[in-house]
Amino acid sequence: MVTLPIYMDSHATTRLDPRVLDAMLPYLSEHFGNPASRTHAFGRKAAAAVDAARCEVAALIGARSAEIVFTSGATESNNLAIKGIVAASDLRPCHVVTVITEHRAVLDPCRQLESNGCDVTRLPVGPDGLIDLDELARAITPRTVLVSVMVANNEIGVCQPIAAIAEVAAARGVMFHTDAAQAVGRVPVDVDRLRVDLASISAHKMHGPKGVGALYVRRQAQARLTSIIDGGGHEHGLRSGTLNVPGIVGFGKAAALASAETNGALSRIASLRDRLWAGFQTRLTGVHLNGSFKHRVPHNLNVSFAHIDGQALLTALDDVAVSSGSACASATDEPSYVVQALGASKQRARASVRFGLDRETTEAEVDYVIDKVVRVVTRLRDLSPLSDELSEVGRDPVVEKQLGGR
Numbered sequence: 001m002v003t004l005p006i007y008m009d010s011h012a013t014t015r016l017d018p019r020v021l022d023a024m025l026p027y028l029s030e031h032f033g034n035p036a037s038r039t040h041a042f043g044r045k046a047a048a049a050v051d052a053a054r055c056e057v058a059a060l061i062g063a064r065s066a067e068i069v070f071t072s073g074a075t076e077s078n079n080l081a082i083k084g085i086v087a088a089s090d091l092r093p094c095h096v097v098t099v100i101t102e103h104r105a106v107l108d109p110c111r112q113l114e115s116n117g118c119d120v121t122r123l124p125v126g127p128d129g130l131i132d133l134d135e136l137a138r139a140i141t142p143r144t145v146l147v148s149v150m151v152a153n154n155e156i157g158v159c160q161p162i163a164a165i166a167e168v169a170a171a172r173g174v175m176f177h178t179d180a181a182q183a184v185g186r187v188p189v190d191v192d193r194l195r196v197d198l199a200s201i202s203a204h205k206m207h208g209p210k211g212v213g214a215l216y217v218r219r220q221a222q223a224r225l226t227s228i229i230d231g232g233g234h235e236h237g238l239r240s241g242t243l244n245v246p247g248i249v250g251f252g253k254a255a256a257l258a259s260a261e262t263n264g265a266l267s268r269i270a271s272l273r274d275r276l277w278a279g280f281q282t283r284l285t286g287v288h289l290n291g292s293f294k295h296r297v298p299h300n301l302n303v304s305f306a307h308i309d310g311q312a313l314l315t316a317l318d319d320v321a322v323s324s325g326s327a328c329a330s331a332t333d334e335p336s337y338v339v340q341a342l343g344a345s346k347q348r349a350r351a352s353v354r355f356g357l358d359r360e361t362t363e364a365e366v367d368y369v370i371d372k373v374v375r376v377v378t379r380l381r382d383l384s385p386l387s388d389e390l391s392e393v394g395r396d397p398v399v400e401k402q403l404g405g406r
């Protein structure tokens, strides 16, 4: 038995865990104090809750609590990291290296800096979605102040080799930021093992509340970062404004739950994702995996169905919540820039569908989604004048190779 509609869009957001809500509620009512008001019990109660949450968030990523700066989410964290490092540097014009497949919350701040005279290099990716480390090393110049590469992509789930990238940046004395919004709380992320200097996190991508996130700033990096929001000097002067206490408490609870439950759920989520992919492959022709299978978070599957328009498929999948491209791009009609960056045609990018599982996904839901997608794709292809060409659409050789190597 499944309850409809089925939610399979966990890259856009995740359900607030009921235990997180329970932790938050008192801080929306009786414990309403301002954590900056340390002269009385109301303020101290709120401050203690924020301190505890800071420890939980830090513990989840192997950081120290003094290295966590609370923000309104990963978008703000990315802006603070990128604009803040550039603003703190004396080098002019300075240079930032990022990747063509990054989230808009990285690409748009970079574009903004570019219009103010900063140079930006956007590295390409291969058909597997991965950057080339030699190309990264060649892109770094004496004026490079920051390298920003995400842990896991929000559309295709591909994981970049973060520790190796950090090593290239460190060898040249360049700060390294990673947008870890799709990874933290879903897969193990340890900032020391990965040697990142800054990392962006979002609570609502890990069953926490919306509107709260954090920027991890390594202690040695704090002097090399300038605030972008000023007024009051909260968060070591790096992010002013009265703290979102209920949100932060919920973020802390979500982090504690992720610390306790994520590792145990990893293989189950991966096997459900593999079941989904196997279901499409055995029952349909013309299915293409977008990006590396091996270097991918366990909860992601991004597939193009040949001769199907992604939007038409989403409309027909009325009781299954998935998306084509990212949530941010869903409002526009442009085919995914991430899938196109893999070398895919506009048509294949337009045919891409992103499936996002999470720790609440069940086997019955996966089986329902397989059946529904197979039926809908078959029906849409029967209606399509292009369906005769389907037999010519073999499997993607890149994907075949990756699967063979697994």
Ligand SMILES: *Cc1c(COP(=O)(O)O)cnc(C)c1O
Binding pocket: 011, 012, 072, 073, 074, 075, 076, 103, 105, 150, 152, 153, 154, 179, 180, 181, 182, 201, 202, 203, 204, 205, 211, 212, 213
């Ligand atoms: C969701 C997401 C963001 C934006 O996070 P918000 O907390 O919603 O601002 C940034 N980067 C990535 C990779 C994301 O998945």
